[in-house]
Amino acid sequence: MDSRPSRFLPRRLALGAAALSLLAASVFSQMALADEANTTGLAVTDTEVTVGQLHSATGTMAISETGSIQAERLAIEQINASGGILGRQIKIIQEDGASDWPTFAEKAKKLLVGDKVAAVFGCWTSASRKAVLPVFEKENGLLYYPTFYEGLEQSKNVIYTGQEATQQILAGLDWIAKEKGAKTFYLIGSDYIWPRTSMKIARKHIENVLGGEVVGEEYYPLGNTQFGSLINKVKLKKPDVVFTAVVGGSNVAFYKQMKAAGVTSAKQTLLTLSVTEDELLGIGGENMEGFYASMKYFQSLDNPNNAAFVEAFKAKFGKDSVIGDVTQAAYLGPWLWKAAVEKAGSFDVDKVAAASPGIELTTAPEGYVKVHDNHHLWSKTRIGEVQKDGQFKVVFESDLIEPNPFPKGYQ
Amino acid sequence: MEWLSEFGAIAAMQGFNGLSVFCVLLLMALGLAIIFGQMGVINMAHGEFLTIGAYTTYVVSVLTEQYAAFFGPYYFFLAIVLSFFIAGAIGWLVEWAMISKLYQRPLDTLLATWGLSLVMQQAFRSIFGAREVSATLPEWLMGSWNPTEAIDIPRNGLFVMGLTVLMTGMIFLMLYRSRWGLQVRATVQNRVMSRAVGINTKRVDRMTFALGCGVAGVAGAAFTTIGSTGPTAGSLYIVDTFLVVVFGGASSLLGTIASAFSIAQAQSLMEFFMSGSMAKVFTLSAVILILMLRPQGLFSIKVRK
Amino acid sequence: MNPTLDKFLGGKQGAIGLAVLATLILVVFPLALDAFRLNMVGKYLTYAFVAVGLVLCWGYGGILSLGQGVFFGLGGYCMAMFLKLEASDPESTKIQSTPGIPDFMDWNQITELPLLWQPFHSFGFTLLAVIAVPVILALVIGVAMFKRRVGDVYFSIVTQAIALILTVLIIGQQGLTGGVNGITDLKTLMGWDIRDDSSKLILYFINAFLLFGCILIGRFILASKLGRLLMAMRDKEERVRFSGYDVASFKIFVFCVAAAFSAIGGAMFALQVGFMSPSFVGIVPSIEMVIFAAVGGRMSLLGAVYGALLVNYGKTYFSETFPELWLYLMGGLFIAVVMYFPNGIAGLWESHGRKWLGKLKRQSATPAKPVPVATVPAPNSQPRELESTP
């Protein structure tokens, strides 16, 4: 109320002018700074390189994205501790997408245009990725996206560090068909694009490759909490395998009600795509004991890389923290970027993107990964069996699988 | 023959499922119905009072595990009682600080309680973290009961059912057999007159609101057996709850029961024959259509104005 | 002054208020903000359409709709469908199994453009649909509810349920709607690249002018007998009915107007933000839009615009700076406004700002000062907070 009316207009104008002159100044200073590691005006100095981090710290998705934020920070810290990239320390600008897709798009633009970050680590849901994708393509940014997702996408501006759907699904189905002699499948998902696309791929594979039969396919709205009717239908159809991609709050309700209805691992084989250690915290290991999950990483993986990673993660974020598939994939982002920058000898997005295919990481907690020409990762798929304590016991490990985001015959 | 008996088993379980959904809906809606019936106010933070109950249960569960493992199998009863009192006490405070200032402005109360729900959600997030948590259920609440080989009746479903019957019965007794209930009903009928005959209507309102919130707390505690516990878990239930109450009509508890029953049966049945998403759309649309035909809800008493 | 013009402008006070807001939106923001921030303000202003509509139907008509997101969303989807068809020409979609249809349809094994989408090839039809689809829905809801006298809380809850139904439907029919991801990657409007900074500037101004158009229409409605009837209905519905008025038809009308405003906002949103998703249709965004109107002042058309700007700016600012605090603030602000300042910023300005301004005027010895300068702080605390924007 005490703002002075007479000063109001001039002040705004002055601010506008100041903004313009700042812009000009920054353009010049960047030109002056340009060297061969940075020819496109990114926020890179001789000692520092700025990257962005774009996740939901608030809102409904904060539950899921916290792990990714932590993992990326850990990786960047470790890189800085080991001397940084091309002699420069990484500085993070963190932006909150607030579980809101236009906010993601806005913040992406801010990071790329305003902050001129060299790379962005971020997004979790497909919706947020779809929202920022046009921004990254238009402003020529580089996004490292950690979540396993439905595929059907490939961009020169995105490196997908999680698995695309076929990598995660096919190996899992093959294993369960062979190991359990499964012929009939019941497919259940939350009602959005990732489960639907995944189930479509699963159905094709079951029908055309495994010679099995899909006896039911069901989608429930996100946030649904009543699964009694569905469970009865499952009982009626008696499938060899229940194959699920249920997410969020529904997940907890679904497994608790399965257990309560007597559908336990003793009677029913179940394979899921969507339950990581993070989700198990909410569901409770006892409610899913003996069920299987198919993904590329479990916290219990037994290798030296992973042991070091888990130890470092717990040292930084508390001994009770758990690490799920996406968290590990997020951890890969900064390391993959470092390797590509060093290979390209430059932070320029075009050069880094071009250098990325073929980048190998032997130090990944999940083991060995390699960037494919299509910007997805070669990775192994594991089958984990849920233990009562909320961890998985790895019961199967596939060979290295080629990423195939546009799978012919599965669309 | 075998097919027939199997069909019978499924039918039995499906029937139970309908009942179980009914009880869940009723238990969530009871608290809201009491408040709505008494004050004509929709408490948009109702879901968060459910969540208070859920977190109370979680905390009791963790504490029991750490300090009193022997108490393990029984902690749930303590959790329910505590949930009632904690949610009720917070409800009491909310009525005192907020609702009581907004009588005569039901739409504003609706908005203010929505603001409250935001604050409460963030409070849960600050206190318990953004991630979902899980209370360890005692063994006797897990798994299923098998009257025959083929039939599995969920024990948590039975438990929720029992609790619902108990709560509904208690509320009925309180409303229709106690002095307090008489005061409540008198206040609903004629606030001015009630005040004139010496009823402390302010206190009646406050107690009613607190009771409604307390019942929500109990529901929240019970729902840890079938659903998730997280900062926004309550919001999963909220629209269903509103519809049950509005569909039932403001004036009677019986209406709420009938409405919960019909919505539950419709939903349970439709889910059996079609996909969950479409079942939801059809159920909600049917409720809205009927509401348009009977704007005052299923059970409304025709009153002479 | 011409009486009709006067009706639109709302008298001298109204004209000044409008001039101040126009200066702020048409001059100050474009000069002071960079393209990125200006685009954000443009986005906020699309919400202001909804808030302005809510002032009419909630503030004056007493109809609290908790489902305005439905109309915002329908307007936005109609526009997004047109833009998406344009972005999906056979050339740029040639890697698909069926080129020439939107990418998400291709992922859903749809091989032919659905009938529902066909007419959206025409821009004229799209413009019509942006308004007509939401208005027809509002009409249906309005007729069904108001003719049967579904009032108050019942109406609010039913609109909320409709918002939920539409969200579930959009998400469920992803082959038709793009599902939870929405319709993304919108590029051009009849060959004109809407992603450029320069085109965004033009869109910003179109948006602003449309908003002022809506405000003027709102003013005209409120200044007419219909406006007085709305208020009369809110306070004494029976009296109005027994004075021979069909109360329901007035409610339906104002509800439809609010729906149309929201839909224009939605369409402008799709144009400026470049996508549309079900997350603007549901319950939470719908209630947030009520907050904008409540904070700005439910009885003030201009206040609604300030409310939308202020709350959204606050949301961006606080969620960047204190993400933890944001929800506390938003919730607390809302409770405080509803409880203590039911007329929002506009009400505060009426009760305190004017007095203070009057004092200021008396102090300054030169009353001949040009009016706009003296009244620039009309939005009160507003400009101060927004100064940190650039």
Add this chain to the structure above:
Amino acid sequence: MSQPSGFKMPKPVLAIEGLTVSFDGFKAVDDLNLYIDRNEVRVVIGPNGAGKTTVLDLICGKTKATAGSIQFENRELTKMREFDIVRAGVGRKFQNPSIYENLTVFENLEMSYPKGRTVFGALFFKRSAEVIERVEQIAAEIMLTDNLYLQADLLSHGQKQWLEIGMLLMQDPALLMLDEPVAGMSVNERAQTAELLKRISQGRSVLVIEHDMEFVKSIAHKVTVLHQGKVLAEGSMEAVQSNPKVIEVYLGH
């Protein structure tokens, strides 16, 4: 009721026959017959709960009848919507003064002007000279000329009652129904109101509910006594007052 052509017996303006309404089994109005003639001032009296207000509610469509008919100038009101009943020429004043308190007296009267009643009619309604003239004329009638530009909530209780009557007069109804028009008025105001009623009953029928017997005496052409939803007695004030059944009902309990 066939009438020989040529000979015109004055047909009642309002003919209520067999009117019944029940709330959950309770019959508030029970098989009621009531006829009101043109230019008649009829007063309905009766103890509390006799169903007086309910009868008005039924006529103006606020409450829907369970059975029976209400004929108003040969139109069946029970099937009509409220605002159509008003437009047909039935005006009703409520028990508590029901006016728009934050509008001026002028605006209150203007709102009842029977033009611009549709949505678009109201949107493009203009305050023409005709409107102003009519408002001023009515204001004079209800003795509020001096207060024309006063906000209505500043009026005295009695003046508010008059204003509401004035709002009805704006519509020029053929049947005017007043629910306790002098409740809460001073003696002086009562007398003025009685005069007002006499003036305005020229050319229209008036149906009044009232408790104040002095007032009733001063205005009524005919009195109807309701009891438990039925007509107990009907006739001149004197005849009714001496009717033993009426005395029993009023004094008996």
